[in-house]
Amino acid sequence: MAASREAEEVKVLGLTVSPFVVRVRIALNLKGVQYEFLEEQFGSKSELLIKSNPVYKKMPVLIHQGRPICESMIIVEYVDQVWAGDYASHSILPSLPYDRAVARFWAHYIDDKWFPKLVVILKGGDTEEAHAEAAEELKAGLKLMEEVLEKHSKGKPFFGGDAIGHLDIAFGSYWTWILAAEKISGFKLFQQKQTPLLFAWSQDFCLDVAVKDVLPDVDMLVEHAKKFSAWMIQNAAAENN
Amino acid sequence: MAGEKGVVLLDLWVSPFGQRVRIALAEKGVDYEYKEQDLMNKSELLLKSNPVYKKIPVLLHDGKSICESLIIVQYIDEVWSNKAPLLPAEPLARANARFWADFIDKKVYECATRLWKLKGEEQEVAKKEFIEIFKLLEGELGDKTFFGGESFGFVDLALVPFVAWFYAYETCAKFSMEEECPKIVAWGKRCMERESVSKTLSDPTKVYEFVLFLKKRFGVE
Numbered sequence: 001m002a003a004s005r006e007a008e009e010v011k012v013l014g015l016t017v018s019p020f021v022v023r024v025r026i027a028l029n030l031k032g033v034q035y036e037f038l039e040e041q042f043g044s045k046s047e048l049l050i051k052s053n054p055v056y057k058k059m060p061v062l063i064h065q066g067r068p069i070c071e072s073m074i075i076v077e078y079v080d081q082v083w084a085g086d087y088a089s090h091s092i093l094p095s096l097p098y099d100r101a102v103a104r105f106w107a108h109y110i111d112d113k114w115f116p117k118l119v120v121i122l123k124g125g126d127t128e129e130a131h132a133e134a135a136e137e138l139k140a141g142l143k144l145m146e147e148v149l150e151k152h153s154k155g156k157p158f159f160g161g162d163a164i165g166h167l168d169i170a171f172g173s174y175w176t177w178i179l180a181a182e183k184i185s186g187f188k189l190f191q192q193k194q195t196p197l198l199f200a201w202s203q204d205f206c207l208d209v210a211v212k213d214v215l216p217d218v219d220m221l222v223e224h225a226k227k228f229s230a231w232m233i234q235n236a237a238a239e240n241n
Numbered sequence: 242m243a244g245e246k247g248v249v250l251l252d253l254w255v256s257p258f259g260q261r262v263r264i265a266l267a268e269k270g271v272d273y274e275y276k277e278q279d280l281m282n283k284s285e286l287l288l289k290s291n292p293v294y295k296k297i298p299v300l301l302h303d304g305k306s307i308c309e310s311l312i313i314v315q316y317i318d319e320v321w322s323n324k325a326p327l328l329p330a331e332p333l334a335r336a337n338a339r340f341w342a343d344f345i346d347k348k349v350y351e352c353a354t355r356l357w358k359l360k361g362e363e364q365e366v367a368k369k370e371f372i373e374i375f376k377l378l379e380g381e382l383g384d385k386t387f388f389g390g391e392s393f394g395f396v397d398l399a400l401v402p403f404v405a406w407f408y409a410y411e412t413c414a415k416f417s418m419e420e421e422c423p424k425i426v427a428w429g430k431r432c433m434e435r436e437s438v439s440k441t442l443s444d445p446t447k448v449y450e451f452v453l454f455l456k457k458r459f460g461v462e
Contacts, residue, residue, distance in 0.1 A: 055344065055377065069336045071343060078336040097319040101307045108309060109293060144293075 010035035013049050014059035015042065015231075017216045017224075019173040020072035021060040026169050027076045029210035030090055031083040042227060058235065073107055076169055093166045099152070100166075103159070106148055107170035114141040118174065121181045121189075122225075123233045135187040138178075139194075145171060146195040153197075157204045164208055172205045173215075180221035248273035249301040251287050253280060255451050257350070257402030258310035259298040260441050264398050265314045267437035269321040311342055311399060318395075328395045338389060341381055342399040348374045349403055357413040357452050358461055368414045375422045382428055393435060397428075401438055404429035408445035409452040 010028070012035055014021030028035050040046055045057055052061045052068035062069045062078065069078050080092040093100050120126060120134035148167075153159055159167035182189050192199040205211055250266070250273055252259035266273055278287055278297050290299045290306035300307045300316065307313050318327040329335050352374060355367035378400065382388055388396035407418045407429075419426050432438045443451075 055340075064333075067333060069333070069340075071340055074336050074339045074343065077339070078332050081332040081335065097316050098302075098305050098307070100319065101312050101316040104312045104315070105307075105309055108312065113293075 009065050011038055011063040012036070013038045013040060013046070013052065013061040013063070015040050016214075017221065017231075018059055018235075019177055022173040022214050022216070023072045023169050024060045024062055024075050024079070025214040026164065026173065026210050027079040027092060029214065030092060030164060031079060033079070033083055042231065072173075073104075073111075073166075073170060076166065080166075090163060092160070092164075092169065094160065102148075102152060103166040103170075106145075106159075106167050110141075110145075110171050110174070114138065115174065117141070118177065118181060119233055121185050121187060122177075123230075131185065131187070135185070135189060138189050139191075142190060142195055142198060146198050149197045149201060153201075157201060159201075164205065164210060168201075168205060172202075172211065175202055175206060176215050176218045176221060179218045180225065183218070183222045184225050247301070247303050249276060250274070251276050251278050251284075251290060251299040251301070252297050253278055255443050255448060256297060257406065260402035260443075261310045261398050262298045262300060262313050262317070263441045264401070264437045265317045265327060267441060268325040268327065268393070268398075269317060270324060271317070271321055311346060314395065314398065326392075326394075327398065329389060334389070338395045341378075341388065341396045345378070345396070345399045349400070353403065353406065353410055356410050357456060358459060360461070364414055368416055371410070371414075372416070372421045375418070375425055379422050379424045382424055384424075386431060387428070393432065397432055401429065401432045402442060404432070405442040405445050405448050406452075409449040412449060413452065 010033055012021065012024055012028070014024070014037075016022075016039065025037070038046075038048070040049060040059055049059060049061060050057050052063060053059075053070045056070065058070075060070075060072055060075060062075045064078075064082070069075050076092060084091065094103060114137075117134040117137045121131060121138065149159055152167075153161060156162050158164050159171070164172075178189055181187075190198070206215060248266070248271060250259070250262060252262070252275060254277060263275075276286070278284060280297070283295060287297065287299065288295055290301060291297075291308045294308060296308075298308075298310055298313060300313045302316075302320070307316050314327060328338055352367055352371045356364065356371055359367055385391075387393050388400070407426075411417055433442070
């Protein structure tokens with residue numbers, strides 16, 4: 001009874017392939033929250049999306065008890081805060097202020113600096129040189145994430161420690177897109193030897209019960225690459241304005 | 242003087258991002274050491290404390306460095322949680338505050354920079370966008386005293402340093418914020434009644450001089 005009532009209260013608007021939407025779904029799964037997933041249509045925006053996110057008209061949107069919350073990592077923090085207490089054993093954000101600042105900083109870096117390079121790789125049209133440069137910067141970013149993992153996980157499997165946390169969600173949501181970008185572009189972005197901790201982390205992350213059913217499959221992303229890439233570019237253009 | 246338990250702020254006098262942090266520290270009554278940075282000749286300390294972006298502000302606390310102004314403000318709110326809460330406690334209000342602060346971060350500075358850097362048609366486009374951004378913010382403010390309601394908070398702090406830049410923007414792009422967004426101007430004046438704000442914001446004339454200096458440096462007439 002309680003579960004179905006709760007499912008009526010929580011809705012997620014988005015596309016399954018969006019890494020930003022994936023973030024919200026992982027967070028809800030970690031908390032064991034039932035929700036209704038309202039899949040948007042490619043190439044058009046639903047009335048509900050536009051009404052719920054009038055400022056950006058973008059996904060994901062979380063609708064909780066009729067009220068919308070927008071921006072993926074803001075939604076993740078909201079979910080973490082609302083479904084605390086009963087689910088206190090799993091806190092998404094670390095408990096100490098400094099660790100929280102570190103998690104937020106790297107999540108911001110990934111979206112601000114690193115993601116735009118992924119978009120460059122995915123879209124066609126730019127020079128070979130521009131693609132190669134973006135690939136190098138992506139690889140440098142992965143090396144940086146390897147260092148962050150080493151420094152802040154303190155030997156544990158995830159950025160968040162024993163369990164998936166804020167930064168795992170922010171970064172991991174891009175994982176299959178990275179692998180898809182490699183196949184589409186021919187650039188090798190992720191090398192196990194160079195980032196062994198990330199390799200181990202990716203195995204744990206992708207197989208986690210909160211993640212495996214919501215992270216889009218690499219081959220599916222590659223197959224629909226053109227359609228998805230156009231969407232990514234459109235979103236990135238809007239995001240970076 | 243290292244300040245309370247070693248709190249140091251690496252900053253630039255005119256930076257609206259640095260001012261957010263200064264306002265937050267003032268609201269909380271935290272003692273700190275202010276270290277003015279020369280961004281043309283970045284210090285070892287700055288480069289070591291913010292290797293990723295090499296930018297100010299950076300807060301140093303107990304030997305740790307925290308970067309990105311809004312992340313620093315949240316850190317300050319969480320560490321000095323006994324006084325003057327900056328973010329609302331209620332989850333939806335909190336998410337809303339984060340949303341609008343993030344909107345300000347995404348939109349205001351970039352558009353404002355185009356206002357003084359560009360000329361002619363491009364400047365007109367920037368001006369139109371700038372006014373649209375502030376009209377949207379004005380809509381969110383409504384008839385409230387502050388963005389968060391009765392209390393000065395996260396969104397107010399994120400936006401208010403830019404108020405000192407209005408004169409510079411108006412002069413460069415020839416428009417009036419009072420005419421376009423009177424509620425924002427009135428809100429700015431209310432914020433200035435708070436000591437944390439009035440003692441932190443730069444003098445608008447000095448900001449304008451700074452913008453003129455930047456224009457010269459970038460070769461903008």
